[in-house]
Amino acid sequence: MTTAETEVRAVLGRLTEAWNAGDATAYGRLFTEDADYVTFFGLNFPGREAIESSHRALFEGPLKGSKLTGRLGEAAKVRFVRPDVAVVVVGGGSSLTGADTTDEGRESTVSFVLVEEDGEWLITAFQNTRVSDPRG
Numbered sequence: 001m002t003t004a005e006t007e008v009r010a011v012l013g014r015l016t017e018a019w020n021a022g023d024a025t026a027y028g029r030l031f032t033e034d035a036d037y038v039t040f041f042g043l044n045f046p047g048r049e050a051i052e053s054s055h056r057a058l059f060e061g062p063l064k065g066s067k068l069t070g071r072l073g074e075a076a077k078v079r080f081v082r083p084d085v086a087v088v089v090v091g092g093g094s095s096l097t098g099a100d101t102t103d104e105g106r107e108s109t110v111s112f113v114l115v116e117e118d119g120e121w122l123i124t125a126f127q128n129t130r131v132s133d134p135r136g
Contacts, residue, residue, distance in 0.1 A: 005078050007121050008086045008114050012076055015123070016068045022059040028052025032115065032124040040108055040130040069093045069102040084116040091131075107131040 001009075011030055018026035028051050031037070037045040037054075045054050069092065076090035089111050093102030113125035 004080065004083070004086070004116070004121075008078055008088065009074065009076060011114060011121050011123065012088065012090070012112070013074075016071075019055075019059075019066075019068045022064065024052050024056035024059050027055050030123055031126075032117065032122045035122075035124050035126065038125075038127045040128040063094075063096070065096075065098045067095045067098045067100070069095055069100060086112075086114045086121070088112040088114065105130075 015027065015030050018024075018030065028048050031048045031051050033048050034046070035048060035051060037051045039045070045051050070090075075092075076088045079087045081087055089109065091107065091109055093107040095101060095103050095106070097103070108131060109129050111125075111127040111129075112123050114121050115124045116122075
């Protein structure tokens with residue numbers, strides 16, 4: 001594993017840690033100023049400030065005490081499209097009660113684009129898609 005790949009995976013680990021701590025500030029810091037954050041229901045939060053403030057409301061409200069399950073940084077497929085741009089795809093989920101296992105219906109596939117800026121890897125695009133059976 002290259003140093004860059006290790007650093008990209010570490011960002012995903014910090015993302016999980018920030019979520020699980022309910023720390024919207026730490027969560028938001030992992031994104032570029034102009035990042036796009038697309039939720040599983042298609043809403044886009046453009047920019048770090050919107051990502052942080054929306055997650056603060058979630059962490060203080062309906063997602064208080066929730067936990068990301070799985071190991072985003074370890075299980076991710078990481079592909080470098082340029083030395084300073086990585087595309088990451090990984091499965092994950094969440095538990096509203098803070099359990100270590102994914103709640104039924106809360107499994108997702110998540111896509112990230114990370115860029116290296118001034119020696120630091122940050123997320124510039126995020127897409128969360130809820131896993132479902134297309135046959136209904």
